[in-house]
Amino acid sequence: MFVCPAGFMATRVGRTGKKNQGANQVRTYFFDVNNCQVCPQRQGCYKPGTKTKTYSVSIKSQENQERLVFHATQVFQETAKLRYRIEAKNAKLKTKHGYRQSWSNNIEAMTLQGAITLFYANMERIIKLMEKK
Known part of the structure; x- marks a missing residue:
């Protein structure tokens, strides 16, 4: 009681x-x-x-x-800190770089679109870091 x-x-x-x-x-x-x-x-x-x-x-x-016990662990705390950055990057890829919708139905074209989008986003980041120096 x-x-x-x-x-x-x-x-x-x-x-x-x-x-x-x-x-x-x-x-x-x-x-x-x-x-x-x-x-x-x-x-x-x-x-x-x-x-x-x-x-x-x-x-x-x-x-x-079990979920509540896992949320109290150090591993989850470290992973949760990284999650924000990953979600922000995914949102930027979708909104700014057009990764939300596919150009084509073809799987090779979708793979190519993903590679080009990620390459462009990484190059943009590299240029921004070079300008800071």
């Missing part, structure tokens, strides 16, 4: 949401309102006149828990 910061234990527990539907289920803890009315820590927790007091906690799926 869940215990509130003032030390009162929840009277009952409920679970909402369907299993295996892609959305996380929620565990809801119900508290006795009579305790909340006289609680010294009710400021910001209990609103006068309410009939029920609940606290809900999302139940994470196994995949979601």
Whole structure:
């Protein structure tokens, strides 16, 4: 059972949401309102006149828990820092250099368009760096 910061234990527990539907289920803890009315820590927790007091906690799926653990690792933090630069470069290629739409249906022509676009973008960067020196 869940215990509130003032030390009162929840009277009952409920679970909402369907299993295996892609959305996380929620565990809801119900508290006795009579305790909340006289609680010294009710400021910001209990609103006068309410009939029920609940606290809900999302139940994470196994995949979601693994993802959260991975997001806390140093490897993910380093990769996330690089992601911004990659996305900015992709956006520039699409908007400024016309990489959004293909010239042709032919796979060789698409490959050629990609090579030319990337070559042009790299040459533009090299020229800009040479001008700075």
